[in-house]
Amino acid sequence: MEPVSSLAAKSRVAALTARLDRPIVLVGLMGAGKSTVGRRLATILKCSFIDADDAIEEAARLPIAEIFSEFGEAYFRDGERRVIARLMEENHGIIATGGGAFINAETRALILEGAIAVWIDCDLATLVERTGRRDNRPLLRDGDPEAILSRLMKERAPYYAQAHIRVEGQRGPHTRTAWAIIEGIEQWLT
Ligand SMILES: Nc1ncnc2c1ncn2[C@@H]1O[C@H](COP(=O)(O)OP(=O)(O)O)[C@@H](O)[C@H]1O
Ligand SMILES: O=C(O)C1=C[C@@H](OP(=O)(O)O)[C@@H](O)[C@H](O)C1
Numbered sequence: 001m002e003p004v005s006s007l008a009a010k011s012r013v014a015a016l017t018a019r020l021d022r023p024i025v026l027v028g029l030m031g032a033g034k035s036t037v038g039r040r041l042a043t044i045l046k047c048s049f050i051d052a053d054d055a056i057e058e059a060a061r062l063p064i065a066e067i068f069s070e071f072g073e074a075y076f077r078d079g080e081r082r083v084i085a086r087l088m089e090e091n092h093g094i095i096a097t098g099g100g101a102f103i104n105a106e107t108r109a110l111i112l113e114g115a116i117a118v119w120i121d122c123d124l125a126t127l128v129e130r131t132g133r134r135d136n137r138p139l140l141r142d143g144d145p146e147a148i149l150s151r152l153m154k155e156r157a158p159y160y161a162q163a164h165i166r167v168e169g170q171r172g173p174h175t176r177t178a179w180a181i182i183e184g185i186e187q188w189l190t
């Protein structure tokens, strides 16, 4: 990890941003760090950041958990696809998706066509620990979160693996994963 203030880091960032012509879309399981690392990455790259879950809540004027409980998951996925399509048109630098977005075939095709998809892959124990900090994820409320995350990991891995880039979610500061993403994109672009 390089501090963003160093000259080398600054020229790396400048070289990368000059080559970026599409948004960077973060995918991966709940707790991987898409929302928080995404925000940090946008600070480093000096570009805009938007969280698709926040945009969905704003459009629906309801928290995600209530959209699930009132209208069900299929309704949420439909809104999620439409919101992500809109966000991709709005020229954001970084878009953090919710963990299930990339599993939807249409949403995935949209992202793969119009963005650089980055899978933040992360070990189960870390996901369980991080998602346990807040009770805002409806899919983890109905049962043992570790068992649910373990099942989702197996079910979803083949879809996440279709992302252009895979980065290991790092333990330690968010900045470390943000720089791992920068490195992944640099390598992918060469
Ligand atoms: N690389 C990291 N280092 C330390 N904590 C992290 C890291 N990534 C995420 N976290 C923490 O884990 C929790 C979930 O992260 P979040 O970004 O909301 O994940 P996601 O959007 O992928 O579900 C937050 O409390 C966040 O601060
Ligand atoms: O994995 C999922 O299906 C979901 C992940 C959540 O976002 P995070 O991955 O940011 O927690 C949120 O979109 C919703 O609770 C459903």
Ligand SMILES: [Mg+2]
Residues within 6 Å of the ligand: 034, 035, 036, 053, 096, 097, 098
């Ligand atoms: Mg998130």
